[in-house]
Amino acid sequence: MRAIDLTRLALGAVAGHRLRSALTMLGIAIGIASVILLTSIGEGIRLYVLSEFTQFGTNIIAVNPGKSDTTGGNPTAMAGTIRxxxxxxxxxxxxxxxxxxxxxxxxxxxxxxxxxxxxxxxxxxxxxxxxxxxxxxxxxxxxxxxxxxxxxxxxxxxxxxxxxxxxxxxxxxxxxxxxxxxxxxxxxxxxxxxxxxxxxxxxxxxxxxxxxxxxxxxxxxxxxxxxxxxxxxxxxxxxxxxxxxxxxHQGEEDFTITTQESMLSTLDRIIGVVTKAVGAIGGISLVVGAIGILTMMWISVNESTAEIGLLRALGARRGQVLAFFLLQAALLATAGGALGVFAGIGIARTLKVVLPRLPVNTPLHYVFAALILSFVVGLLSGALPARRAAGLDPVEALRAE
Amino acid sequence: MIELRGLTRHFHVGDQTVHALRAVSLAVPDGDYLALMGPSGSGKSTLLHILGCLDRPTSGSYVLDGHEVGSLPEGELAEIRSRKIGFVFQFFHLVPRLTAAGNVELPMILAGIRPGERRARAAKALAAVGLTDRASHRPDQLSGGQRQRVAIARATVMGPSILLADEPTGNLDRASGREIIELIERMNRDGLTVVVVTHDPEIGGRARRILKLVDGRIASDGGPS
Known part of the structure; x- marks a missing residue:
């Protein structure tokens, strides 16, 4: 079977249940939109903080009195002296x-x-x-x-x-x-x-x-x-x-040297962790969306049992049936993901208008990553139902009404 | 040419073993027109499914066109179903979201045939069953008889040598049923081997040969009385 024909068949099957497919897509869309929105805010904050710090130039070292790192043995009266x-x-x-x-x-x-x-x-x-x-x-x-x-x-x-x-x-x-x-x-x-x-x-x-x-x-x-x-x-x-x-200072290191670069990389790291954590929270709704797809595909396989039997009678191999259902799930998820990307960017833009001081930034690679993520989520959540479809006995399947 | 020798098929239902077919031996030459008759549970459908390579025998041998197919792996059986066998079912089994032409194209899509050739062959197959003007209709816009004719076009579009029909008139009124059986007989006259499972003595009586199954065994095999 040609890939394009398989895609058309899968699209037709998805479009055959408009409302159900739309609701399933909505689950993924909400998940992707929240991931996009939250990571956009995180990325915006990162860029904002970095630009705040680099406005003074990057080839700069600050020396402050006192030592923030503790080194050596027990502090003595002498070692505690800060010049x-x-x-x-x-x-x-x-x-x-x-x-x-x-x-x-x-x-x-x-x-x-x-x-x-x-x-x-x-x-x-x-x-x-x-x-x-x-x-x-x-x-x-x-x-x-x-x-x-x-x-x-x-x-x-x-x-x-x-x-x-x-x-x-x-x-x-x-x-x-x-x-x-x-x-x-x-x-x-x-x-x-x-x-x-x-x-x-x-x-x-x-x-x-x-x-x-x-x-x-x-x-x-x-x-x-x-x-x-x-x-x-x-x-x-x-x-x-x-x-x-x-x-x-008589041999004492009683001062702290901060390079702009070390400060920036520390900040970058902290904000990066926060962005990932916040993105992961958005990811929870993506998991809920994935469960929605799994449920929908499971129902769909049950409803299409006779059709699966027919496809097998017409010469379809198990692998083709597997691909047919996997692709349906992946199409649903990717379409939902695209919807979510638009919604996420749209909400981010609106936020920027309503709250101009809130830094928001959606890098293009986030968009591609979100689409690939939703495709993979679709494949994963479609795997179980598709396996069930491919494993059906064609004679039993044909008997189903 | 179909040759069965000592074919058996067991099913396990719970802890019981059901003997659906017991030592069936049979030869169906090319171009034959065979009716499979018998009471419910006599093994007609099981035999039809094995003939159509949808099911495998528990033991015995099934030789199709000189090749043993009873023990082939699933992938090769799918290939045989695609190239050599056409199925017609009592409940048509059309895909409701596809047009008549779309349904007829389905086996060709599965076989990887290109769209141009698919469309031409589907149009020809629909013309052969008298449905050229219904090609773009969906199943719910067609009558029962028309649906079954679409199913026959789909079953024959890959140019199979065997047509297996499971109660093809069972869901139709008498007039439509007669039209369908006449269509199948016309294809048989053009060289297609036809095996029809039926309860209806009138349909069965039209076949060149009637095989009666009782309890998984051939009770009689001969011309119509």
Whole structure:
């Protein structure tokens, strides 16, 4: 028997019971739609988080005080000592070959005031390297000047939202603002950067790191961000950073180095697991759909017993009868799967319109995987009924009414 | 040419053994017209199923056109059913969702024949049973007699040498029944071997040869009285 004729016969048999076939397909469609929808949301979240983190560039290493990994034996009083990260540490890291910039970072909340208006925001103490290390752009004026980070000067660059809140549409360049009660002169306004993990990067101000430390009354850094030239140099840079800081901290590794890549791969892994778990939950409804097909095909084989007898009398082999019923189940499931893909993508699109902030993304390979999955589900759920059909004794089958 | 020698067929029903056929020996030359008669349970249908390679004998030999077929594997029996044997049933056994032409094409589809040739042969077979104008009708749009004629077209479209008919007029009124049996007789005159199972003495009486079965044995074998 030619494959196309077998397919036509199977299609005819499926179409012969319109309502029953449609309901069976619906079961698979709901299963595939939920798998598509849930994995689309998972994939959307993955892409969203990755883009959030890579917006600062990928050739960047963050050094924070304290060690998060526990190594060695019992902690002693000496081993427990954590030295602070200092501007001198940041300066020392600048001398590593391949390092483009080493930026000391301190931050805290303070009130920014101008005339009658004022606003409490996050104040970053940084250096002239922000545009290079964090990929932030300046819209008006200029960023903080180069110079010795140990000595600050009362200059400030405003985030664009902060500028609008405090100055409205007026020019801010050259104007004076008070930050935590101290006078600062505005020398620049940043390009919009948007939000990062719910932190509004436009509602902030940048001052020299020494000014921020004095403002917040601290003598240490919260972080040192090291930018390096090429991804290939990353391991060497990490090793150099570790060696230099250990030397400066009497041999103690009392700091944590986080590469952008390790953070990304950890995040990617976590979100990947969550997406798979959520997809598996959607898969439960697919199993229910598969049981629907099995039930329907079982009934169908029982009802078609006389027809199976006839086919055998007309010269059909057992294998042909098996293929005939397997294909019916696979066609039902694949059609249901296609329906589910459309429904899943449709719901995902609608969600995107209704909830624009919900990240949704359906990669094309998910669609193909869903269709192949539904075909396989059809074959599996059709296997038992088809085997029964092929195993029927033709004489007995012909006697059935 | 059909030759049966010492053919038996047992069935196991629960812990009882039913002897459907006991040592049946028979020769049916090509072009013969044989009526199988006998009371219910005498083994007529079992014999017909074995002749049609739908069932295998428990013991004995069945030689069809010089080849022993009683012990062939299922795949080869299917091939013989496809090429050499046509079945006609009391309840027609048409596929309700297919047209008359679609039903006639079915054995050719199973045999892997291409669509162009299928359509031509189906049209010819339907013409031979006088149903050219009903080719695109579904079974529920046809009368009983027309349905059986579609079944005969389907049984003969692969060009078999043997037509096996199980009560072909049993579900028809007398006039339609006569038409059907005359159609079968015409095909017999054209060289087709015909074996008809029937309860009806009038139908049986038209055959060239009547084989009476009682309790799985041949009780008589001869021309109509």
């Amino acid at each position: 602070k990260l200092t501007i001198e540490d940041a300066e020392a890291l600048r001398r590593i070959p391949q390092v483009e910039a080493s930026m000391p970072v301190a931050f805290g909340n303070a009130r920014v005031e101008h005339g009658e208006r004022g606003r409490s925001v996050l104040i970053y103490g940084v250096t002239a390297d922000v545009p290079r290390v964090w990929r932030f752009g300046v819209r008006h004026g200029r960023f903080l000047p180069e110079g010795d980070p140990r000595h600050g000067s009362p200059l400030v660059v405003l985030g664009i939202k902060l500028k609008r809140e405090v100055f409205g549409e007026d020019n801010a360049l050259g104007e004076r603002v008070r930050i935590g009660g101290r006078p600062f002169r505005v020398i620049g306004v940043m390009e919009p950067k948007g939000q990062f993990l719910n932190l509004d990067l436009d509602d902030t101000a940048f001052v020299p790191v020494a000014e921020a430390m004095s403002l917040f009354n601290r003598d240490d850094l919260i972080e040192i961000d090291v930018a390096f030239r090429s991804a290939a140099a990353r391991d060497q840079v990490v090793a150099d950073v570790r060696r230099i800081l250990q030397d400066r």
